[in-house]
Amino acid sequence: MQRLFNDCIYRIKALGPEDSTKLFLSRAFGSTNGSCPMELEDAMKKVLKKCGGLPLAIVSIGSLLASYNSPESKHMWERVFKSIGSEMESHPTLEGMRQIVIISYDHLPHHLKACMMYLSIFPEDYVIVKERLLMRWIAEGLVAEKRGLTSMEVAEAYFNELVSRSMIDRAADIVNYYDGREETCRVHDMMLEVMVAKSLEANFISLIGGQYEVMPYDRVRRLSIHGGVEASKQSSFKKTAAGRGRRKNINAMNVEHVRSLSVFELEGHKLLNQLGEFTLLRVLDLEDCKVIGKKHMAHVCRMYLLRFLNLRGTTITVLPRELGDLEHLQALDVRLTFLEGLPETVTALENLECLQYSNKKDYISDGPSKTA
Template sequence: EIEPVALACCGYNSEHIIKIDPLGDDVSSQLFFSGVVGQGNEFPGHLTEVSHDIIKKCGGLPLAITITARHFKSQLLDGMQQWNHIQKSLTTSNLKKNPTLQGMRQVLNLIYNNLPHCLKACLLYLSIYKEDYIIRKANLVRQWMAEGFINSIENKVMEEVAGNYFDELVGRGLVQPVDVNCKNEVLSCVVHHMVLNFIRCKSIEENFSITLDHSQTTVRHADKVRRLSLHFSNAHDTTPLAGLRLSQVRSMAFFGQVKCMPSIADYRLLRVLILCFWADQEKTSYDLTSISELLQLRYLKITGNITVKLPEKIQGLQHLQTLEADARATAVLLDIVHTQCLLHLRLVLLD
């Protein structure tokens, strides 16, 4: 599937296609060992034999080696059982024959099945984002909290717990860091396209979420859609919505032109609403006064070079935790002080 795309990109001149070979045994081993114990540290001798077999079964694929190594790093003190399980579960043939599709899916599926339940939900949630989209840690943490994925642990507040979950996904190599501060704290990440493809498929299988974009004309889905992500760039893209039952949607993310945005009135049970607009004209506006009817709303994030009209009163949104508009807003929320659950507020008001 990759070669026809490469041919098309270079004008069907095969001389311009460079085929990248899988990593050799020595480089694969170095990458795996450094991923488990860190660069320059000694690898435990009793794990060497089983490790070489696992490395071989990764087929020289860097992403498979890195994610597998990061997983074992978190299991380093748990003895041989987990190592032997992965060793026996991986089959060399898939990664050798198809290192970019089925083989990688097999590795990710094994790692996913061994994740704690709390991290599974947090990982699947990333499927709502567009490919190569830079995801801010602060936004993601608040979205997880609004979704109800996070529980308080001892003396830690939920935001701290959620931050630890994000750091865990980074540490396991399931997301890739982008912005890192001077304290070596990861502030944002992206999801590798193979990981994104896997979690989107897994989200549909588990009826966790559905993502629709312009490339899809049909999609396999359950009767009740819980989380919906729409990536629409023109009005023709909206046709797949006709076959979905949307009355139970609790979370929606929209990436696209304002004119493609469906009516919010159809989503009365929304808890999370993420709107990333782009507009054909700078003076484009969008009426969001109907959010006052979303009584379960906990999180609202709006971005884009547009003007949004917010309701003057939101006192009915008693569960609202986050309201951020990285867009021009036309209203001052007169009763904002009465939203007792509000933790984060950012608005850019018009003069």
């Protein structure tokens, strides 16, 4: 199978029957040495035939069927088999792969579907810091309350369930001496592509920048600004044209209902001049934005519904006393900034559960890392 995109060809090598079976058994039954119940063997062979030896297809379907691995679950296996497009059997294609990813998504419980769609906020190929993701889920109200468990424990359970279903992939931990060890994760490109499509269809996420230049903005709820990497490869004329297009899109938006704003790759700094219009924000994520100043923070301190504020890696040198007015704030990340300290009013933030602070001048940089 191959895909032609931006003059590059990507080829996916198919597995042989033996390796396909081992991979499937490891996902569906937890062991490559395990055996499939006799009642499910025929269904397993049919499923593997339709997967065409493609690893992602096998992993996705195997992880889905792991919850139905008893002999009594034959009807579910047959149902999944019938839902896989016939084109996967004879001509494994990207469209067939996309269909399998959609099947895996469609079988998720409702609360996990929302958590998966939320991942479309992050740019392609980003390494996502797990704690940052979970805190955002909580701030967005995507994590249900459960008796005897904290919100973080419930979010952790959601995350682990998505990993076990192979919807999210664990990535190597980031280790540095100033923040310690941070768990990270990734989302497969095909998975992210499907999540973006689902999110846009449901008006769950709105995207600007990078490959997302023209989007409907009738009622924006969660806004994510991408860019930077793509723009750097363009000519000066194209950069200017793209910048004007983004400014036009942003200026034309009605941000009255935006509850989440994320800015990546520094391409969203034009939007920061409009921060005062985002009065209903619950989540504000400006990590690594180098243009944050006092006027921006004055707007932030009037976002009285704010629950999650990420200013990590920004150039801020002081936090206003008015920060203490954000009574709903649950998480504040000001690591690797130029703050000399925190205002005393931080102690008034009764709902603050996670406070992370460090001064960039105290550390020697380990070099740039692309994380989310």
